[in-house]
Amino acid sequence: MSIFAQDYLEQPRVVRELLDHAEEIRSKASFYKPKNVLILGMGASHYAGLYATVYASNFGLNCRCEELSEVLWYWDEKCFDFYDLFVFVSQSGETVELKKFLENWSKLKKKSILVTNNPNSSVAKFLGMDAVFLIHAGQERAMGSTKTFTNSIVTLLLILSKWLDRKLDLAGIDEHLEYALQLDLQNYIETANVSHQLILVGRGFTVPILRMAQLTLAEVARYNCSWYSGGGFRHGAMELLVSGAMTTLVHLRGKTERITEKMFQELCRFDKTWLITNVEMDAQRKISLKAGLSEEIAPIPCIVVFQRLANELAQKRGYPSGVGMIASKVTSEE
Template sequence: MSIFAQDFSEQPRAVKELLTFAEEIKRKAAFLQPRNVLLLGMGASYYAGLYATVYANTTGMNCRCEELSEVIWYWSENSFDLYDTLVLVSQSGETAELKKLVEKYPKIRKKSILVTNNPNSSVAKVLGEDRVFVIHAGQERAMGSTKTFVNCIVTLLLIFSQWAGRSLNLGGLDDHLENALAVNIHDYVESVAANGQLVLVGRGFSVPILRMAQLTLAEVARFNCSWYSGGGFRHGAMELMAGGVISTLVHVEGKTSQIMARFIQELSRFDGLWLISNVETSVPRCVRLREGLSEELAPIPAIVVFQRLADELARRRGYPSGVGMIATKVTSEE
């Protein structure tokens, strides 16, 4: 088993461990009552922030998520005045961009919180214990965030549900992750490996999962793919299906489930169509996940399928799965 596979196989346990701290996280979050929130992160942390942003905006909160490196160089200091709370997401708490932000704009520290796997990081010490939310993901060995990505999402959902005054049942997510580890993906892997081209499509909460999947396939398997929102794919990019690519649509229960079902029926004549779904379907090429999660959680187990795909493609392509050849786990240079 690769070190990457070891990491992603521990995700159910990591989520279960995190949820033992759920009440503590919500109590700490309750001391803030933000209405205008800016999330900042890089890589997997940025995509976890995007996931939380979808949730926050559905509750009526004004929430925006940006890639930290772009903010440092292309925002003015006054831009931060539009937000009463900044949520900084970094599994290490030591990334170059994060440290630079806190040093460059000291006035934001009093309205910032840090979501991290490292409560002893230099940025955590600057902000203080009351403003640090630990994701309790345990040690992550490999390149390619797994436990830290999922636990960042869950921690952010706990924080934002508290701020929104909404109940969000996170129970059972660990079981659904276990199921995604066991579901048969052999034929899906064979199709992607044989084709060599992959397009990922989804809506709502699925979109940040697809963006993370793209990163995972790149850094673990050195495999390039593209992603589209469901609506964006229809606006022209669906022509790729006629070109013979493998298109994977994430279809889960939720507001746009019926729209996706009609779209899938329309595309079902193409041999390259694959689904990752917790919805009953007549499409034969489907990785079937368990039903039962709310829309806010339903796409999360899909990342496990993409992690397993990346691990298998890395092996077939002769790359060490989860071992960085150029990049590093903690980015110390911009």
């Protein structure tokens, strides 16, 4: 078994362990009352922040998420005056861009918090433990983020739900992750293996998941794919299907359920169109997730499908699954 598979198989357990600390996280979050939030991170941490931003925006909190490197180089410090809280997401707490950001703008320390897996990191020590929110993901062995990505999303949602004074029902998320780990994906994997191009399409909370899927397939399987929001896909990119590209459409219960189903009905005539869904519907090529989670939580188990796909494609193509050949787990150079 690859180290990458070992990591993703542990996701149900580490989510349960994180939820044991849910009240502690929400209690610490209660010391902050932000009105304008900026979330910053790189890679998987950035995508976890994007997921949290969909949640915050959906319920009325002004929240923006940006890739830390772009902010570091292309934002004037006057832009920071608008935000009353900075949320840094870094599983290692040693991300080079994060350390440079805090070196450049150390005065932001008093209105910054860190979401991390490493309480002993240099950034955690700089900010102080009162400003550190642990994701409790345990050791992550592989190059591709799995446990830390999932637990970063859940931790951010716990924090935001406190700020928004909303109930967040996370009961059963571990069971839904376990269910996704047991799904039969053989036909889906075989279709992807012989396809020259994979396109991922979704809306709302699923879009950050698809962005993470793209990264996972790149760094684990060295397999290139592209992602589109459902609306963006209609604005021209659908033409890719004519060339024989494989498409995966994520269709979950929620605000855009009907228009996503309508899109699938239009696209299913192409024989490489697949559906990932938690809705009962007729489809020749579909992956059925367990139903029952709310719209803001349901997309999280989708990432398991892409983790398993990446692991299998890596093995079929002779690549070491979860072992970096060029890049490294903790990036020390920009």
